[in-house]
Amino acid sequence: MQTTVMVKRGMIAGIPIAIGYFPVAVTFGLTALAMGINKTEAILASMLIFAGAAQFALVNLIYSSPINATLIPIFLNLRHLIYGCIVSQRLNVAKPFLTAFGLTDEVFAMSFKGDDEKFVWGLALVAYLAWVFGTVLGVLGGSIIVSNETIYPSLVFAFPALFFILLISNLKSWHLASALLGGFIALVFHFYNYSSLGILLAGILTPPIILTLKRWFE
């Protein structure tokens, strides 16, 4: 199928991601300025890193501990190693240097809706534009969106809604147990404010436990 058609499909499918990214990116822009980072640096962070949790960790730690501000964001993104393994197994990745850049949590999750690398490019492109544009708006004064206590949580609801649909369409046989266990591991770590570590461990610990249980019961 033509590249442009697949990219367009990806971009349309990625609109819910963009809706969710936009207010978070505005918040990042505002937070970065509040933490003493200048406008250019905040926008560059979004343009070059393109990873929400990592960027928030970076701006939060940059003045207290530059070493932590460098290492912790990278550690937070270790879960992307698993995403890459899964994507490279599912899709024929001909341009890894391009595909890799946009492989965020949400793009990874939504990539299951397509079967072409170019679909992922479309998802990543629309998500990236929302992320960078949101950051620009944030540093230029997007406080109206972020301070609106009614609109903001509803826009950010796009994320759980997206993950929820992707989850329910995948709950067959042992995948239900996998979802429950993975969700439980993540919830425990989330409670103690180690959400990224919890997500990483959910992806690593759940499969061997499920495979062991499966061997016992079948």
Added chain:
Amino acid sequence: MILAIILIVAIGTYLTRLLPLLFKERFKFDEWSEFLSYSSTALISALFVTSFVSFPIDSKELGVGIMALAVVLIAYLKWKNLGSAILLGITSHLISRLLI
């Protein structure tokens, strides 16, 4: 200094995304397919839980979220369209927050 940190984090983040794609030939993924299949379900579940629940739990927020998720589920089962279901969910979430 700040620019250097941003650059290092950007390179580190990019490498975590790139390396598995770049060295896919080195791994025999067929042997790992079942493992990775369960891993992807667990990861999406983990992403859902961490984006939906926030501590300390606010029962009103949680109730609004659950109602909106029900709308998302019904809309998705009816139309099988992910984008429409999410947009409807966002709208119902907003209306619920205004009403409750």
